Amino acid sequence: MVRLKAPGALAVLALAAACGGADEAPANPEGSEMQKYVDEYATVRLDADVAHLSADDRQVVRLLLDAMQPMDDAYWIEAFGDKAAALALADDDRVARRFVEINYGPWDRLRGDRPFLPGVGAKPAGANLYPADMTKEELEAAAGADPSLTSLYTLVRRDQAGKLVAEPYHQAFAAQHHAAADKLRAAADLAENAALARYLRLRADALETDDYRASDMAWLDMKDNTIDVVIGPIETYEDQLFGYKTAHEGYVLLKDMAWSARLARFASLLPSLQDGLPVDPRYKSETPGTDAELNAYDVVYYAGQANAGSKTIAINLPNDEQVQLAKGTRRLQLKNAMRAKFDRIMVPIADELIDADQRAHVTFDAFFANTMFHEVAHGLGIKNTIEGTGTVREALMEHASPMEEGKADVVGLYMVTQLFEGGELTEGSIEDHYVTFLAGIFRSVRFGASSAHGRANMVRFNFFQDMGAFTRDPGTGRYRVDFDAMGRAVDALSARILQLQGDGDYEGVDRLMSEQGVVPPALQADLDRLDMLGIPRDIVFEQGPSVLFGM
8 A cells, every 4th residue: 555645734734934025914903803704704604494395304404414514524624624623723712713714724815815914925826735835837747648647536645755646536535535435325314215225325335436427417407396406526726736626515505496496497508608608610610418407496504615614605516527418407596695795795885986876776686697607608618629639628728617606607798798689688787787797796796715706706807897888987996897898708708718719728817817907006905994893804604404494
């Protein structure tokens, strides 16, 4: 058996501190300053109506909640290392320890991963997914002989001789995966919905083998299940070195049947929306799967990656390109979390930054629809480069996630425009969607440069400003949308991103991110105003069995 040298959390910190430079943490902030950081997250109680569930299905939900903790434990290892060591960095400071918990480490995820405790340097771009002393060139050279080093489901470690080796997730996280798999199988035995039971068993198998495709297919086959769960190593956001490695997360969800019925008809429009994209046919040559669904949910638990820093309000899965082409994806709108962000964050932002005579255009229905079509847009464009050299994700590496999020935002708004023009959308107005979209940029830009969504929003803000999609009154610091110019900007940026993805143009994307992925001084001043007014940046949850079942 090959013995691996896993980079411990303190070793990672030592290297980060040595390389910290400008990113070195300041002296320990005053308690009131740390409390201000914690208070930037509004607390939201995650509950839902479970009275309609049978006794067995309520027990299924409890078991799924139990399966979340192992995902949280695995994500701590990926993001930092040992959780206890991270908390110990805050000594006995209760507020600082709480901020470490929110961020899954000593780096502020809403401020570009800036360290917030003394003695902590810059966060390694590869988090704890790779050795902290490894260079990109070293991995690229080693991967030629061992392609598993770039797998979605391996940690990269050093053996006793210092050679880079891959450790499969089902081995590295064997305890966590077995614990979660046991809960999934117990839930499957009680589940009243046969498709849900089948998925839970296949997902349990996947956790023990690192082969997720069959369970992804089974997840897409579920149609009439009230209870749902997303669990496993899924997104690559934590890997900002290459974008290769997935990180663990989980959601427990209850479907809102009435809202889901309202959304069902839009899935059938995907092929025509793909055909209408404003790019050369080569960049829309793939046919999106039509077995896709749009559904609304109340989410009752977040774990791991999903719970770190800014919280997801919509999901588009699976990420497997082959599954997407064969069957499509499911788009899950997390309605209760979305409503909380709209009421607690979006409305106060609009009151401060949107011109008074356009403020009425900021509506929850537009926010919900813009978010939904963001998720729909993940299924459009192409997943493989037009030259046949591999997937877009592989070609763009660490820029793949920001570009995909940027594509989804702007192409989603392009789709909304097309649906209004075609009479498919009739509630509200396109003006509602455009102004709400601008307010949404201000909300997401506050997530900072460490977030794929935040970087995507910075690019879009600057691109739209250059095209005159909105103007800022220097006297009031408030913004107005130019509706005609906004439409032109949406078309132009949609085409730009789709072409960069289709070409697999890493250098072009890198240039776009460097030039446009920055916060200009005037916008920073406006964002500082939001902070001074105490408008939350995001939300944290009261969640778990005690909240959901009153235990």
